[in-house]
Amino acid sequence: MDKHNDAIILRFMTITTDIAIIGGGLAGAVMAVCARAHGLKTCIIDAKPSNIQSSSDFDGRSYAMAHSSVRMLKALELWDDLEKTAQPIFDIKISNGGVAEIPSPSMLHFAKYDLEEGPMGHMIEDRHLRPLLQNRLKDKDEIIYLDQTQVIGQNTGPTSTELSIKGGKTKVKAKLVIAADGRKSAFAAKAGIAYSGWDYAQTSLVCALEHEKPHKGVAYQHFMPPGPLAILPLNKNRSSVVWTETTENTETIMSLNDEAYLDVLRPRFGDFLGNIALAGKRFAFPLEMSIAKRLVADRVALVADAAHGMHPIAGQGLNAGMRDIAALTQIIYEAKQRGEDFGSTTVLSRYQEWRGFDATALPLALDGLNRLFSNRSRLLQDIRTLGIGLVNGLPNLKRCLMREAAGLSGELPHLMQ
Numbered sequence: 341m342d343k344h345n346d347a348i349i350l351r352f353m354t355i356t357t358d359i360a361i362i363g364g365g366l367a368g369a370v371m372a373v374c375a376r377a378h379g380l381k382t383c384i385i386d387a388k389p390s391n392i393q394s395s396s397d398f399d400g401r402s403y404a405m406a407h408s409s410v411r412m413l414k415a416l417e418l419w420d421d422l423e424k425t426a427q428p429i430f431d432i433k434i435s436n437g438g439v440a441e442i443p444s445p446s447m448l449h450f451a452k453y454d455l456e457e458g459p460m461g462h463m464i465e466d467r468h469l470r471p472l473l474q475n476r477l478k479d480k481d482e483i484i485y486l487d488q489t490q491v492i493g494q495n496t497g498p499t500s501t502e503l504s505i506k507g508g509k510t511k512v513k514a515k516l517v518i519a520a521d522g523r524k525s526a527f528a529a530k531a532g533i534a535y536s537g538w539d540y541a542q543t544s545l546v547c548a549l550e551h552e553k554p555h556k557g558v559a560y561q562h563f564m565p566p567g568p569l570a571i572l573p574l575n576k577n578r579s580s581v582v583w584t585e586t587t588e589n590t591e592t593i594m595s596l597n598d599e600a601y602l603d604v605l606r607p608r609f610g611d612f613l614g615n616i617a618l619a620g621k622r623f624a625f626p627l628e629m630s631i632a633k634r635l636v637a638d639r640v641a642l643v644a645d646a647a648h649g650m651h652p653i654a655g656q657g658l659n660a661g662m663r664d665i666a667a668l669t670q671i672i673y674e675a676k677q678r679g680e681d682f683g684s685t686t687v688l689s690r691y692q693e694w695r696g697f698d699a700t701a702l703p704l705a706l707d708g709l710n711r712l713f714s715n716r717s718r719l720l721q722d723i724r725t726l727g728i729g730l731v732n733g734l735p736n737l738k739r740c741l742m743r744e745a746a747g748l749s750g751e752l753p754h755l756m757q
């Protein structure tokens with residue numbers, strides 16, 4: 341009997357589990373895999389049908405996974421399947437371009453030989469990562485997946501919390517609920533957690549391109565006044581493009597046909613990779629920042645975008661989410677080993693302490709970077725030139741930034757060591 345039939349039968353009963361996870365996207369799925377690896381049972385509740393997440397057309401993004409996130413994927417035995425299609429990032433070149441100009445020569449260069457651990461990260465395509473995770477969830481008896489399902493009520497007692505499911509007779513009883521339901525989590529709001537943040541009035545246009553010449557594993561970031569243009573290496577002669585523009589412009593650009601779309605992109609992209617052609621569908625992601633004011637409430641913890649929705653300017657959102665999940669898993673596991681109630685306020689406060697600062701500081705730092713680069717101000721242009729010169733002239737600072745981007749700084753959870 342497949343998992344979905346199981347789920348239908350289970351709609352008429354109370355499911356008792358260790359952890360309920362709201363949201364079965366990338367973060368929710370990784371959380372369930374981690375919990376399973378630490379002997380914990382989970383029940384995932386997601387609003388969408390699970391089979392659409394496995395479709396290769398579902399989400400055109402490719403993720404720059406930092407070195408530490410790759411270590412975690414290895415620890416979770418997911419890497420062997422991903423490595424075949426992953427592209428190592430050897431070098432990163434950052435330049436200060438201008439709209440309708442060929443991007444200027446690289447001003448800042450992070451090279452692979454500056455980091456002794458190996459490549460700074462790997463590019464992984466959503467169409468490979470998401471179906472792999474969905475399959476791993478189906479493999480395991482310790483994971484129940486309730487798709488097309490939403491929580492309508494929560495009743496928290498001294499040792500567990502009970503979730504009521506919309507339209508059904510099912511209840512889910514868990515010691516802890518983890519909200520992984522994305523930006524401005526509705527579940528977190530119901531648990532009394534407020535958000536701060538704003539709309540960027542920017543949208544990222546995402547597509548994969550085939551090109552004539554090899555990229556040699558180099559990732560490019562060109563800062564343009566409307567927003568950054570990232571050209572990220574994928575396996576074979578392909579690159580993922582994250583082209584950020586004002587939302588007003590992107591509405592017009594998205595309405596163009598494929599050829600006209602490429603005509604607008606070409607002058608920004610340059611010709612250093614030879615002829616380019618689309619290698620799949622085009623996607624648009626409107627950008628906003630949302631930072632949860634707390635990461636925990638009564639028997640509730642937030643992870644990934646539910647905790648911190650950030651600008652994709654440095655490709656850090658999922659990496660930060662992986663760090664949340666690794667830290668929370670470690671805290672829960674160690675508490676369980678000591679015989680503590682892992683859903684208690686005492687245990688959850690350790691998670692708040694560990695991840696609380698990063699969850700606010702990282703989105704704000706990326707926000708600052710976006711403000712500094714996405715404009716035409718002469719003053720800020722001078723500050724940018726000064727800043728880039730400073731990084732180039734101070735090898736220790738450059739190394740620090742590289743280690744930060746590779747996720748190797750700060751207190752690393754066991755799964756990332």
Ligand SMILES: Cc1cc2nc3c(=O)[nH]c(=O)nc-3n(C[C@H](O)[C@H](O)[C@H](O)COP(=O)(O)OP(=O)(O)OC[C@H]3O[C@@H](n4cnc5c(N)ncnc54)[C@H](O)[C@@H]3O)c2cc1C
Nearest residue numbers: 363365366367386387403404521522644645655657658659
């Ligand atoms: C253009 C772009 C490029 C990016 N590039 C990178 C990168 O290179 N590297 C990187 O690390 N990060 C990157 N990110 C960030 C990364 O994509 C996100 O951090 C990540 O996808 C968040 O996953 P999530 O599972 O937390 O949230 P989501 O993907 O939003 O998943 C939330 C899940 O919750 C479900 N859900 C929502 N509401 C409910 C509800 N009420 N009840 C039940 N279920 C619900 C949804 O159906 C969904 O399945 C990028 C982001 C963008 C926009």
